[in-house]
Amino acid sequence: MSSYLRIDHLSKSFKRGSNETEVLHDVTLTIERGEYVSIIGHSGCGKSTLLNIVAGLLPTTTGGVLLENREVNEPGPDRAVVFQNHSLLPWLTVYDNVSIAVNKVFGARKSRAERHAWVMHNLELVQMGHARDKRPAEISGGMKQRVGLARALAMEPKVLLLDEPFGALDALTRAHLQDSVMAIHAKLGNTVLMITHDVDEAVLLSDRIVMMTNGPAARIGEVLDVPLARPRKRLSLAADPTYLKCRQRVLEFLYERHRFVEAA
Amino acid sequence: MNMPLKKSDTAVALPAPAVSAKVLALGAPKRPPIGERLLAHASAVAVRVVPPLIVLTLTLVIWEMLCNRPGATLPPPSRVLKDTWELIVDPFFDRGGIDRGLFWHLSASLQRVALGYALAATAGVALGTLVGQSMWAMRGLDPIFQVLRTVPPLAWLPLSLAAFRDGQPSAIFVIFITAIWPIIINTAVGIRNIPQDYRNVAAVLRLNSFEFFFKIMVPAAAPYIFTGLRIGIGLSWLAIVAAEMLIGGVGIGFFIWDAWNSSHISEIILALIYVGIIGFILDRIVAAVATVITRGTAAN
Numbered sequence: 260m261s262s263y264l265r266i267d268h269l270s271k272s273f274k275r276g277s278n279e280t281e282v283l284h285d286v287t288l289t290i291e292r293g294e295y296v297s298i299i300g301h302s303g304c305g306k307s308t309l310l311n312i313v314a315g316l317l318p319t320t321t322g323g324v325l326l327e328n329r330e331v332n333e334p335g336p337d338r339a340v341v342f343q344n345h346s347l348l349p350w351l352t353v354y355d356n357v358s359i360a361v362n363k364v365f366g367a368r369k370s371r372a373e374r375h376a377w378v379m380h381n382l383e384l385v386q387m388g389h390a391r392d393k394r395p396a397e398i399s400g401g402m403k404q405r406v407g408l409a410r411a412l413a414m415e416p417k418v419l420l421l422d423e424p425f426g427a428l429d430a431l432t433r434a435h436l437q438d439s440v441m442a443i444h445a446k447l448g449n450t451v452l453m454i455t456h457d458v459d460e461a462v463l464l465s466d467r468i469v470m471m472t473n474g475p476a477a478r479i480g481e482v483l484d485v486p487l488a489r490p491r492k493r494l495s496l497a498a499d500p501t502y503l504k505c506r507q508r509v510l511e512f513l514y515e516r517h518r519f520v521e522a523a
Numbered sequence: 524m525n526m527p528l529k530k531s532d533t534a535v536a537l538p539a540p541a542v543s544a545k546v547l548a549l550g551a552p553k554r555p556p557i558g559e560r561l562l563a564h565a566s567a568v569a570v571r572v573v574p575p576l577i578v579l580t581l582t583l584v585i586w587e588m589l590c591n592r593p594g595a596t597l598p599p600p601s602r603v604l605k606d607t608w609e610l611i612v613d614p615f616f617d618r619g620g621i622d623r624g625l626f627w628h629l630s631a632s633l634q635r636v637a638l639g640y641a642l643a644a645t646a647g648v649a650l651g652t653l654v655g656q657s658m659w660a661m662r663g664l665d666p667i668f669q670v671l672r673t674v675p676p677l678a679w680l681p682l683s684l685a686a687f688r689d690g691q692p693s694a695i696f697v698i699f700i701t702a703i704w705p706i707i708i709n710t711a712v713g714i715r716n717i718p719q720d721y722r723n724v725a726a727v728l729r730l731n732s733f734e735f736f737f738k739i740m741v742p743a744a745a746p747y748i749f750t751g752l753r754i755g756i757g758l759s760w761l762a763i764v765a766a767e768m769l770i771g772g773v774g775i776g777f778f779i780w781d782a783w784n785s786s787h788i789s790e791i792i793l794a795l796i797y798v799g800i801i802g803f804i805l806d807r808i809v810a811a812v813a814t815v816i817t818r819g820t821a822a823n
Contacts, residue, residue: 314723314727315726316723316726316727333726334723334726334727334729335727335729336727336728336729338727339727340723340727342720342723342724344720346718346720346721346723346724348721348724348739348742348743350742350743350745350817350818359728359738360728363728363729363730363734364728414727414728
């Protein structure tokens with residue numbers, strides 16, 4: 260009852276004309292404060308829809324989302340989103356992209372100097388302080404995602420929502436960013452809900468992995484606890500039996516029991 | 524492998540020119556940059572200026588040859604220059620009525636364009652925003668806009684003369700109605716094309732509609748809006764000359780018509796050159812404003 264974030268018997272249907280497709284069916288999930296939860300599933304299983312509903316960007320059909328026992332049905336900075344394609348505003352500098360969020364969220368509570376310090380603090384947190392005056396077009400994809408992460412962190416969200424944040428990046432950049440996210444999570448203790456389709460990423464970062472069945476009418480198929488101690492080290496985990504077992508479980512779920520039939 | 528080679532190079536080179544090298548070393552770094560810079564600059568200018576100059580000279584020569592024969596209906600450039608020399612050297616005379624220098628005619632036309640275009644830009648961006656934002660506004664207004672924008676500018680003139688009963692507001696209205704369509708349509712496209720991502724960001728930040736308009740909508744649609752504004756200024760200048768021919772009074776359009784009525788063909792040619800140059804300058808001004816405001820994204 261008193262979970263931090265509670266997704267309660269949530270179903271979502273999209274209507275197009277007289278056709279109605281149920282995307283999510285009776286999804287119930289609770290997330291505790293400071294927990295890192297990943298949602299994994301094949302493309303089109305509705306995991307992004309679920310995240311957008313938690314973010315308040317989409318309305319639910321039935322059921323609802325409770326954050327600290329309050330229903331959320333509109334977007335807000337308490338559930339900051341890091342979008343897959345960074346979504347930085349191209350006409351603003353890196354600094355301004357973060358400060359637009361800081362000014363909006365803390366405009367009344369912090370002085371100008373405090374807000375400036377807070378913007379710089381968050382840029383330094385993602386190691387992007389050096390590029391504060393660059394525009395998004397002038398920095399790499401990984402750097403853009405770092406700035407997107409800084410913008411989300413700067414809102415001091417109750418829940419940080421990550422929508423395949425590393426999906427568009429190459430493997431090396433992705434590993435760097437995953438390490439950064441782990442370090443930040445360890446430091447700040449954020450509550451994180453992350454969408455991913457990368458099994459290693461899910462096992463490495465998460466406390467729990469929520470596996471979704473294939474759509475339409477996707478449900479939660481299985482929830483796996485990842486009992487690995489933190490801080491986690493990418494290299495030593497590669498041979499860790501618990502890590503391998505977790506990885507095995509997710510792979511089995513995705514590729515045996517809920518194979519993606521349409522996948523070519 | 525490389526290090527010893529370099530060292531021995533300098534070791535050999537140093538002793539010999541040590542005395543005379545001073546003069547060379549001082550002169551060398553200073554002169555080439557200035558000379559090269561000037562040369563590079565000059566060649567860059569030449570590349571842009573020389574080809575149009577050649578074409579212009581050729582055109583003038585051919586024109587001179589064609590129109591210098593007896594029985595030619597149009598004056599050659601040499602006569603245009605001779606006939607209009609007074610107008611060129613003194614554009615500021617004012618003998619009352621419509622007998623004024625070209626500066627006054629052009630400034631009267633520019634004032635009409637400025638007013639009509641400013642109204643069109645304001646109303647056009649506002650209506651374009653409405654059509655781009657609201658599905659119902661688009662459904663209701665877009666078909667009407669699509670029909671009205673095909674009406675030629677001058678076709679509005681009799682109607683506006685009937686409504687305003689005066690030449691001045693009628694000409695301004697014609698400018699307004701000519702320039703507004705591309706501004707509306709481009710603004711609407713720009714607003715409609717704002718990526719959903721930006722809207723999501725605004726939603727998560729809970730920007731109010733005022734903040735959304737100025738912080739997301741205007742910058743995101745600015746390249747489109749300026750495309751519309753640039754087409755609009757070109758059309759305004761096209762329309763003003765035609766409109767002024769019909770309404771009379773002071774203005775470059777009427778100046779041309781008056782010159783035709785008094786068979787001063789040279790004056791018509793001079794006026795056309797001025798019209799062309801000012802139209803070009805107006806287009807460049809809007810383009811420059813666009814580059815400054817959109818920080819170069821409009822150019823792409």
